[in-house]
Amino acid sequence: MLIFDELKKNDPQLRLVAMALVAGLFILLAGLWWVQVVSAREYQGALQTQAYRTVRVPAMRGKILDREGRVLAENRARYNISLFLDDLSRQFEATYNQLHKQALNIQKQNIAAREKQFGRSLTKAERKQFVLTSAQLEQFHAQARYNVASAVVSQVAQKMSGPLALDPKKFERAYRETPYAPYPILQNLNDAQVARFEESFTNGLGVELDLQPARNYPLGATASLLLGYVTKDDRSIQGEDSYYDYRLPDYSGQVGIERGFDSQLHGRAGGESVLINSLGYRQTENVWEEPETGKNVVLTIDLDIQRAAEESLRNHQGENPRAAIVVMDVRTGDVLAMVSSPAVDPNYYAGSLLPEEFQKETLLRDDPKLRPEINRATYENYIPGSIFKPIVALAALENGLNPNEMYQVQPDPAEPWHGCIYVGAHKIKDTVPPGNYDLKRAIEQSSNAYFIFNGLRTGIEKIVRLGEKFHLGEREKLPTFQDAKGTFPSLERINKSDWRDGDSANICFGQGEVAVTPMQMAVAYSAIANGGKVLWPCLVKRIESQDTTSGEPPTVFTNGIVRDDIGVSQRSFKILHEAMLSETEDQAGTGYPAFHQHDSVLNLRVCGKTGTAQVKNEQGQMITHNYWFASFAPYESPHYAVVVMVQSDNPGSGGIVCAPIAHDIYAEILKKENAGQKNPAVAKN
Secondary structure, eight states: OHHHHHHHSOOHHHHHHHHHHHHHHHHHHHHHHIIIIISHHHHHHHHHHOEEEEEEEOOOOOOEEOTTSOEEEEEEEEEEEEEOGGGGHHHHHHHHHHHHHHHHHHHHHHHHHHHHHHTSOOOHHHHGGGSOOHHHHHHHHHHHHHHHHHHHHHHHHHHHTSOOOOOHHHHHHHHHHOTTSOEEEEOSOOHHHHHHHHHHOSSOOSEEEEEEEEEEOTTTTTTHHHHOEEEEOOOOOTTSOOOOSEEOOOEEEEEHHHHHTHHHHHOBOEEEEEEEOTTSOEEEEEEEEOOBOOOEEEESOOHHHHHHHHHHHHHHHOSSOEEEEEEEETTTOBEEEEEEESOOOTHHHHTOSOHHHHHHHHHHHTOTTTOTTSOTTTSOOBOOGGGGHHHHHHHHHHTTOOTTOOEEEEEOSSOTTSEEEEETTEEEEOSSOSEEEOHHHHHHHTOHHHHHHHHHHHOHHHHHHHHHHTTTTSOOOOTTSOOOOOBOOOHHHHTSTTOOHHHHHHHHTTOSSOBBOHHHHHHHHHHHHHTSEEEOOBOEEEEEOSOTTSOOOOEEOOOOOEEEEOOOOHHHHHHHHHHHHHHHHSTTSTTHHHHOOTTOOOSSOOEEEEEEEEEEOTTSOEEEEEEEEEEEEOSSSOOEEEEEEEEESSOOOHHHHTHHHHHHHHHHHHHHHHTTOOOTTTOOO
16 A cells, blocks of 8 residues: 555656556566467477487497507597588578578469469469478478588588589488488598698588597508408497487497407497487587496417518518418417418408508409408318328327338339329329338428328327317317318218228328318417417407506406317327428428528527418319418427418419418517517416
């Protein structure tokens, strides 16, 4: 009442204040009515189209390192030039308005033309055929978006000095499905392109540099078949949330270490929520789960030895030979080098090669004869030829063979300068000249007849039993998903009615129903070198956190695990070692030239065995050769086994083709030791 009494007084100022308050209250009430009644549907629709979109954020993938911590596979920043569609929304709308206005003008012209034709105004029903449909309006929106984006891409192409084109279908699909995500128009920029972009696009055009992590193999094809490769894979792994509206680019290992230890390298993806407005553009974002980085995998590989093996192979055999090399520590089973050739640069699969490099790798990958996707060291079976003879020698020695006993190789009637042996009525040729051979001479000159005679005298069952102790014909359980078991006859097989003496004779010199991987022979020669312990090959030393300050203990892999003991006496091993030493130290030895060149004599005594095996097709026609050199050193106290295999259509021998490569590998090992570096084979886990 007091207020109204005051207003009755003749006070103009008070009345003015009262009127202003009433007017303000009226405006507030009118605004509230407009929002809640008149515009209710509009705001309700806007709220319905606003939503949170969940985004899967991949973890930083772990590195793959050699035994000394040198990087073999890592992550690097990949720069893309991307369109950010929300920055172009006003241009989209303006261009749409222009197209819509043009369409309305055309509509009016068409109506006027029809009215002139009829001589009257069109009825409401007749005008409906000229009305723009919702599909046409949507097409104007799509055309407007493409016109704007295409114009931006053209400006980018002009400033970046390179042809660029915008695919209308891909662009429209990306706009409809993920308008809040960057749309890449130029990917994998080099440093010069990044600098040019930063200089040319200071004012912005709706394009920005988009940074994404990418897998990178800094050494190219080095050890690539062991490392494997990754391909794009945005799926959730076990233990992660499976539902996301959008997934940032991620990768998974497909073969090799990348696949075998994918769960450790991969880490755990995180997630973020992005608030999307009614037009589908990003408004705000909130990371609700940080990604957990992957672990580093430290291999047993020694990069220096790996590179030396690959370089020597190229120097002696040219580019892309069909070959494999394995270097192993005979005491621990650590694989110090694993070469498979040819090999595709794993950056090919990660999409980080230049166009000309990509084309070169594509031609290599698609060559059906080279098959660079196969790890020849572990996944391809080869006839061993004469490198199987030391196993036959051990079986014979254990069966009472006198290593000094002479066997006379008879001359081949067709080629008197070469020897031969008859098994039944079947003649088997020998590459050595006729004459007397003891074990030492038979090893160093690789007499087929000697080992066939003494192998048959020993008995195929004893040879097969010893081969089984070496675990020939069984997988090595490698974590690379490329691990072949090879071929080796079982006791059941040799006792079948269709097994003949000729089949047994073939086994005695590494032919017939026997095929091995270079890795299997490295394991076998390591056992011959270390006194009979068949070791599981070891490729990984440890798995450790990328954060060295985390305090998280590494997962250490135990090496030197004995799979079996072949049960051969040390006397037999000593006799065999001496015979194999003559292979490289006696002038008559097939491996002698490679280890006694005038400018490259090693201060290392190497025990070796060369081998040559003919590969025939189903029609019995010779199609290629497997050349081998299998070895271990030093003779006095073996530390290393080196196995080299080269498949070639050209004539040659294991001593000519493979032994020089092994020589270079041993030279690198000595170089490291003489330089005072840590002995790669002695280094402990």
